[in-house]
Amino acid sequence: MRIKVLSSGFLTTIQDLGRKGFQQFGVSPSGAMDVRAYKLGNMLVGNNIEASSFEITLMGPRLLFEGDGIIALTGADLSAKINGNPVALNKCVQVYSGDLLVFGVPKTGARAYLAVAGGIDTDIVMGSSSTDLKAKIGGNGGKALQKNDVIKVHEHNMTYSSRFIREFISKKFSFNYHKAVEFHKVRVLLGPQDDYFTEKGIETFLSSTYTLTNKSDRMGLRLEGDVIEHRDSADIISDAISFGAIQIPAHGMPIVMMADRQTTGGYPKIGNVISVDLPVMAQLTAGSKMKFELVTLEEAHLLIKEEDKTYKLLAEHLSEQAKRIVKKSTCYEVTVRNKNYYVEVEEIL
Amino acid sequence: MKLLLSGDSSVIAEFGNEISVEINEKIRGFKTLLDEKKFEFINEYVPTYRSIKIDYNPNLITHSEMQKLLNTIEKELKLVKLPEAKVTIIPTCYDLRLGPDLETVARHNNLTEEEVVKIHTSPEYLIYMLGFTPGFPYLGGMNQRIETPRLSSPRTRVELGSVGIADKQTGIYPITSPGGWQIIGRTPIKLYDPSRSVPIMINAGDYIKFDSITYEEFEHIQSEVKEESYKAVSYERRVTKSED
Structure with missing residues (x-):
């Protein structure tokens, strides 16, 4: 199958789990911002967990499928439609040659993932297909999708089967970016340079509400709110930067370093978002409100273990569901008393 | 050597807070030993002016085991003759x-x-x-x-x-x-x-x-x-x- 780009949207890039082992040479890891949504997409279509997918930011592209295939959309709800019919999230969907996938108004979240059975066949640079826009490597020749690009998909031998896992997924994983909340909770650990801040500074950091600004990208998410007070200097002799590191430059506003971060930097880092909450951070949109909450390292590690266990359960659940062969499935959006519902109609063999 | 937290999957071994040849020599030694040992639970490491950040898989090793290991490597540094730069x-x-x-x-x-x-x-x-x-x-x-x-x-x-x-x-x-x-x-x-x-x-x-x-x-x-x-x-x- 091939996918033709009819229009590019705001920013769609090809990503996988990122470049590994090259940070010591100054190469950003890149990779999916919301690793959870990215992994779920691949699991849904039966791919290897590291297969290349599209990361679609806010305003999605218009994509024409040339050939039949199986896809899944995960992460943000960007009002996807195939040939005019709404596409449900977190579900695998059969597409046919000539089908047109378009996106509308972003509803919840910032980044959707489009996984394709077989995975995208693309440029592998330093062991990864991830697009690094700054270094101009990986994915679609180091660039975001452009109008008229044709993206190839690897051959595969998966057969379509409707997989009833949305309930499982929503029960087991927290997608709090889909819920209307007063503020999002993002859990953090302090360090490595929390000693560069006054007690008052740490207190501000852990109690204030911060708002995501529109000066945010795959490199860093810039927040606005109460000024976090440094002890004296806001400069350090450069050291390395982890995914989710929270830098506080002299202006006192947090910048959360994300997938395309520089490998080293000279601002003190007050804390770091814990692994399982990085997807929450990745899905904030300009104007989203959030609060940092301190946890212990033990809690953070326990949460990683739980998440991994959930992936294993999901894999079992999926292989069970794969036995149900469905000839055709259509999704309808129905409004009853001002509430929207997805209704699926399946034609069973 | 100070060990600092850099998220739930990284630890930073810091050797000082200045730019100096002595500190860099220790970091190079640390990196050389990690290169040789090829631990399966260590994903990658980033040497800098004053420290080396080590990314590990917390499902394979606990933080306290990691601390112990890094302290042992530091002791080895004094004993091992490293190759010339x-x-x-x-x-x-x-x-x-x-x-x-x-x-x-x-x-x-x-x-x-x-x-x-x-x-x-x-x-x-x-x-x-x-x-x-x-x-x-x-x-x-x-x-x-x-x-x-x-x-x-x-x-x-x-x-x-x-x-x-x-x-x-x-x-x-x-x-x-x-x-x-x-x-x-x-x-x-x-x-x-x-x-x-x-x-x-x-x-x-x-x-x-x-x-x-x-x-x-x-x-x-x-x-x-x-x-x-x-x-x-x-x-x-x-x-x-x-x-x-």
Whole structure:
């Protein structure tokens, strides 16, 4: 199958789990911002967990499928439609040659993932297909999708089967970016340079509400709110930067370093978002409100273990569901008393 | 050595809070030992001016086991004789066609252009770390006699391979990018080439030495680089007694 780009949207890039082992040479890891949504997409279509997918930011592209295939959309709800019919999230969907996938108004979240059975066949640079826009490597020749690009998909031998896992997924994983909340909770650990801040500074950091600004990208998410007070200097002799590191430059506003971060930097880092909450951070949109909450390292590690266990359960659940062969499935959006519902109609063999 | 938290899957081993050869030597030692041991629970590590960040898989090793391990490695550092650092020769053409700011640097320091080149090609420069862009070396050891402030207005395009000076630092642009450094020459070799089996040809903890070449030699090496027949020249660095 091939996918033709009819229009590019705001920013769609090809990503996988990122470049590994090259940070010591100054190469950003890149990779999916919301690793959870990215992994779920691949699991849904039966791919290897590291297969290349599209990361679609806010305003999605218009994509024409040339050939039949199986896809899944995960992460943000960007009002996807195939040939005019709404596409449900977190579900695998059969597409046919000539089908047109378009996106509308972003509803919840910032980044959707489009996984394709077989995975995208693309440029592998330093062991990864991830697009690094700054270094101009990986994915679609180091660039975001452009109008008229044709993206190839690897051959595969998966057969379509409707997989009833949305309930499982929503029960087991927290997608709090889909819920209307007063503020999002993002859990953090302090360090490595929390000693560069006054007690008052740490207190501000852990109690204030911060708002995501529109000066945010795959490199860093810039927040606005109460000024976090440094002890004296806001400069350090450069050291390395982890995914989710929270830098506080002299202006006192947090910048959360994300997938395309520089490998080293000279601002003190007050804390770091814990692994399982990085997807929450990745899905904030300009104007989203959030609060940092301190946890212990033990809690953070326990949460990683739980998440991994959930992936294993999901894999079992999926292989069970794969036995149900469905000839055709259509999704309808129905409004009853001002509430929207997805209704699926399946034609069973 | 201090161990610091850098998220739930990284620990930073910090050796000091300054830029010094002694600290860098410890970090290089640490990195060499990690390279040799190839622990399955360690994903990667990033050496910097003053520390090395180690990314690990918390499902395979606990944080306290990690701390214990890093403390053991620190003790080993004192016992193990590490291999000598490598010095890579960077052939550089200090011709005004390729180094438009050589005159400025000479004038600023009351030197002739020949003197600037002689001073710049004399030391073996320590690569403290790589960062900022793929393969960009943060070098130490430049002679104060050629210190020159950055351009007042940065160029929108500096060709890859350009060799420059910014205040107390000297460096090489591994990719074509905007930049405000005083450009005194250019090397035909590529520090970074993503299509190569070894994309970045230098390592933190090693050294580079600039070697002055003519414009004709520049063109010759450039065509060798293009044909992929150029072989980088390097030698083992000898540490003199006084440095030890």
